Amino acid sequence: MKGGRDLHLVGLSHKSAPVAVREKVALTTDDLKAALSSLVARSGVGEAMVVSTCNRVECYVYGESLDEARHFFLSRTIEAEGHLYAHSGPEAVRHLFRVAASLDSMVVGEPQILGQVKEAYGLAASVQTAGTFVSRLCNKAFATAKRVRNETEIARGAGSVSQVAVELVEKIFGDLKGRSVLLVGAGKMGALSAKALRDLGADRILVTNRSPERARSLARDIGATAEPWEGLTSLLAVADVVIVSTGAPTYVITRELAGQVMKARRGRSICFIDLAVPRNVDPACGQMDNVYAYDIDDLQKVVHQTHAARAEEAIRAEAIVEAEVMAFAREREARAALPVLAELRRKAEQIARTEAERTLAHLGEKLDEKGRRSVEAMAQAIVNKLLHGPTARLKEAAASGDSDLPGAAAALFGVEGQEPPRPRTPPTSPADAAAPTEPLR
Helix, strand or coil: CCCCCEEEEEEEECCCCCHHHHHHHCCCHHHHHHHHHHHHCCCCEEEEEEEECCCEEEEEEEECCCHHHHHHHHCCCHHHCCCCEEEECHHHHHHHHHHHCCCCCCCCCCCHHHHHHHHHHHHHHHCCCCCHHHHHHHHHHHHHHHHHHHHCCCCCCCCCHHHHHHHHHHHHHCCCECCEEEEECCCHHHHHHHHHHHHCCECEEEEECCCHHHHHHHHHHHCCEEECHHHHHHHHHHCCEEEECCCCCCCCECHHHHHHHHHHHCCCCEEEEECCCCCCECHHHHHCCCEEEECCCCCHHHHHHHHHHHHHHHHHHHHHHHHHHHHHHHHHHHHHHHHHHHHHHHHHHHHHHHHHHHHHHHHHHHCCHHHHHHHHHHHHHHHHHHHHHHHHHHHHHHHHCCCHHHHHHHHHHCCCCCCCCCCCCCCCCHHHHCCCCCCCC
């Protein structure tokens, strides 16, 4: 739409920035809430939402420009400069729809990203930064992702980061019979990976977490054994595959700790799969003999193997996304025309009513009640006939995506039309909006 507020997006992802940069802008839930509230408090910003996963951080702003979204990143680290991408208007809408449909994921077709976008919307709704526009936008994005999932086979093959991690371990060790897997943290991706490794023949699955309750709960869910966090060094000494996915902001597995562990293992190989952002395993660990250390970016090497099989389905999915982007634009233009129509009719009826009352006052008692009603009906009929053509034309323009006519009509007749203001109460509750999936950390 020309003029006024529009959707603006600034972000970085696994395609534009290495994990070393992404981890510097990743935010905890509490930090996100504060950042969202700060965003909408800035001049020119009406609504805001931030999608933050291990593979991307994207700031969506419904406002007057993308400057505030860019500031969101640069205020956290100047290293983001040069890695950021930006879109506005339909391009920003298209990007969100592609993200939700998993067309922009490291593993095209993986199902986790939709849940993460829903959680991002739920969080924004909970702090009242997602209003009328963002709500419509996200609901359309969710519907688009559902169409892609139902009408294509884009999810065929390895469909998640956890599955890719399992493929990587399988290539390193082959048969996992007689080997142990240690899950450090209670992240969903780590749990899925641990389950899959057990299916490959791993004899024992161990779980440790700073929260004993979460460790026991997860262990029950995946058929593993919960171990105390204080025994991490001893656990590392016996595990062959270590999947790390905690919310810690620093390294949980340091080079010094890895050195102690390798002495206890007497050189036996160990594989670290770091699914966390910020990273939980010091990359220097991978420089040690018989230590394999992979972070989230390393999984990209395995991802490429799934792209060819999904290329044809991705083309079909892109067509669905494009159709939905156009439909969203038409719906928005139609909504833009409605306030103009409503205000035009209100103004016309007010003029007609004023003139009818003036005429009736001049005639005084010369007209009976039936005559008075006839004058009022005539005034309303004139309004209806005069507005019939403009109303039909404005509706046609909205349906065809013509954004100029509503503005021209508003200027010509001296009326104003605008989208409804952001409500104080979120239109969709966070509980309804959030999917039952845990975001990648």
